[in-house]
Amino acid sequence: MMDAWWPALIFSAGYNTTLVTLGAMLLGAGAGMIGAFVLLRKRSLVSDAITHATLPGLAMAFVLIGAIQGDGRWLPGLLLGAALSAALGLWLVQWISARTRLGEDAAIGAVLSTFFAFGVVLITVIQSMNVTGQSGLTGYLVGSTAGMLAVEAKLIASCALGLLLAVFILRREFLLVCFDPEFAQTQGVNTGRVDLLLLLLLMAVVVIGLKVTGLILVVALTITPPVSARFWTNRPPRMVALAAVLGALAAYLGVTLSSARASLPTGSLIVLSAFAIFLMSFLAAPRRGVFASLLAHQRFRRRVHLRQGLLSMSRNEPIFDGLTLRLLRRAGHIRRDGVATAQGRAAAREAEHEERLWALYRRLYPGDALHREHAGLDPIARVLPPDAIDELEQRLLASGGRA
Incomplete structure (x- = not known):
């Protein structure tokens, strides 16, 4: 096992593996950063709703692409469908919580269960369709990088890099709104717009991470690294930076481990790596550890x-x-x-x-x-x-x- 793992650790296991590893690390860093702001804003549950809301869009995009070209596994189209579905789910959560007496948690529960159930029905329908690539849909549920094409890896890496840069540029506004929305408004910051940008970037993390960690497990990449970082520091800027580092480390360990053996699931190993980092932080952090x-x-x-x-x-x-x-x-x-x-x-x-x-x-x-x-x-x-x-x-x- 170690003989197969070591080349991946030192980025010498092949071009595709190196590209996937770097893309996953960028995704982990971006997920850690945006997850830190979401955690500070006390809206971590929203990420769970967004992840489950991607499933029907992913399935409908597969059906449409399969009807056009006979094979539904075209990554840009699938990501676009997932993004549109996630945006609809996010809008519904915001609309229900703003226009009714239901709280955000109740709205999230309603949207999450409805969208995910609809997505499961669509996947069942897809299994009976006369198109190829149905088995590839399971990779979007739990993550799979085995057999990922170089063009797909480049797309994920470039999107993750853009996401990371966007979060870095907006970090000051995010921190200001997370801690003192009233003061942010007096400084001319549109808190509603900043909140919307925060959720849109969170949605982007979920959509980009579908192929790497899967829609079921990507939520862990936005929550576990920030929680781990919280054990090591009390200063929000350091927490955000550390969450990015820990997210990248979890992705690095998970992807390289999965490349050591073809049957190992990528998303599960990334999440387990993130949990191992959390456990170490929980036990050994110098101030807050056990x-x-x-x-x-x-x-x-x-x-x-x-x-x-x-x-x-x-x-x-x-x-x-x-x-x-x-x-x-x-x-x-x-x-x-x-x-x-x-x-x-x-x-x-x-x-x-x-x-x-x-x-x-x-x-x-x-x-x-x-x-x-x-x-x-x-x-x-x-x-x-x-x-x-x-x-x-x-x-x-x-x-x-x-x-």
């Missing part, structure tokens, strides 16, 4: 136990918790027999003094204290400015040390 969250929780737990142990020492209260004792012993605050060291007594006095300062601060400024998460666990000099600490010290001294 492992990082577990480590942060353990650090926070140790800080709480250590501080509570020092406060107990300052108040001559017995300590029974094993973790607290281990932390105090490791920090050199107590000996093995539990007796406090000179360093531990000094640290306990300091902890008690800071606890009184924090208690006074919370009493004097309750509103501000609410916004300082876990403030009592941090040294007060790291959180408050020197003049605020001096004021607290004077007030504490005037009250005789009572908070």
Whole structure:
């Protein structure tokens, strides 16, 4: 398996394979970028409606092309039919949600199920027609690059490149509308037009990706890379760029894997590669990943136990918790027999003094204290400015040390 996979990984498995791989990577990058904006706009479900709405247009285009030339597998015509059908489905979703009391989710459910059911009926009819190429339609459901002609690969690659450039050019307007539509309007941005462009580019991703990932799985390429990117950064521009990189990486791995063996489905492997990237991000991202969250929780737990142990020492209260004792012993605050060291007594006095300062601060400024998460666990000099600490010290001294 590795012997067959390696040439595809280094782009030496043949002209067609290299062309398909590059086209799929451009498609993955464009899908990741537009998917990031759709995710930020909270409209990811629309992509599912668009994908299912392509099926009847694809089938009707196949019927028409087959009736004209006897073989319905003409990629430009099929993509055009899918685009028209997807545009109709998108318009219906917008019209239903705008003109009725139904929400967008209900409109999406109605359009998705109706269009997909109609497409399935048409495919059943196609199977009984006297035209060639019916079996090739399954490739548009789950994706298939095996046997793709060079002219088809070039068409997909050029469309994907154009899509990527369009998303890159419009990225600022998209970000502005995603985060603050009202402010965007004050800056002269037509939010309705930007929303429409966003959905049209999403539709373009779906249509271009029909041959590569299939209409059933292409929605994953617009959702999974942006979700994976969200684990690695809090900044939207970086998230968009990272989603493009992860989308391209998923397409690269999926297409090269499928080229290693003819029976492997391209779309499924691209989606599985995207999920593997998501799983790695979910587990290993430095801030939001599971492992990082577990480590942060353990650090926070140790800080709480250590501080509570020092406060107990300052108040001559017995300590029974094993973790607290281990932390105090490791920090050199107590000996093995539990007796406090000179360093531990000094640290306990300091902890008690800071606890009184924090208690006074919370009493004097309750509103501000609410916004300082876990403030009592941090040294007060790291959180408050020197003049605020001096004021607290004077007030504490005037009250005789009572908070």
